[in-house]
C-alpha cells in the first residue's frame with residue numbers, strides 16, 4: 153500500500169512538473185498577423201512584470217482569447233494563477249498526510265495547505281469580481297482585486313518561507329525541491345498577475 157501510494161504521489165508530481173515544463177517550451181508555430189499582434193501585446197505587457205518569461209509562456213497559448221485586450225489578459229493571468237494554486241494546494245495536501253515527516257515538517261505543510269487554500273479563495277473572488285468589471289465600477293473593482301491578489305501573494309510567500317526552513321525527506325528522496333519549485337512558480341505567477349492588475353488599474357487614468 154505504502155509503495156503504491158508513493159508511486160501515485162510521484163506520478164502526480166511528475167505530471168504536474170512535466171506539464172509545467174511543456175507550458176514553458178510551447179512550440180512556435182506560424183502565426184497570422186492577428187496572432188502576431190496578440191503575441192507582441194502579451195510580450196510587451198509581460199515585460200514590466202518581475203518574471204517576464206514565465207508571464208509570456210503562461211499566457212501566449214491563450215493569445216487567441218486575449219487578442220490585444222488588457223482586461224482579458226488580466227483575467228487570463230488570474231485564471232492561470234488559480235489553476236496553479238489549486239494544483240499546488242492539492243499536491244501539498246497529499247504531502248502533508250505522508251508518513252515519516254517530522255512534527256516540524258508536518259506543521260510547515262499544514263500551514264502551507266491553509267495558506268494555499270486562502271490564496272485559492274482570494275483568487276476565485278478576484279476572478280469573479282473582474283468578470284463584472286464595468287466603466288461604472290472600475291475603480292472600486294480594481295481596488296478590491298488589488299487587495300485580494302496582494303493577500304494571495306502574501307499567503308503564497310508565507311508558504312514558501314516555511315519551506316525554506318525544512319528539508320523534507322520522504323522514502324529517502326528529498327521532495328523538498330520539487331514541491332518547493334511548484335510553490336515558487338505559484339508565487340511568481342501571482343506576482344505577475346498583480347503587476348498586470350496594476351497595469352490595468354493605471355490604464356484608466
Ligand SMILES: *[C@@H]1O[C@H](CO)[C@@H](O)[C@H](O)[C@H]1NC(C)=O
Nearest residue numbers: 217223224225227228231279
Ligand atoms: C476565467 O475563468 C472563468 C471560469 O472558468 C471563465 O468564465 C472566464 O471566461 C475566464 N476568463 C478569461 C479571461 O479567460
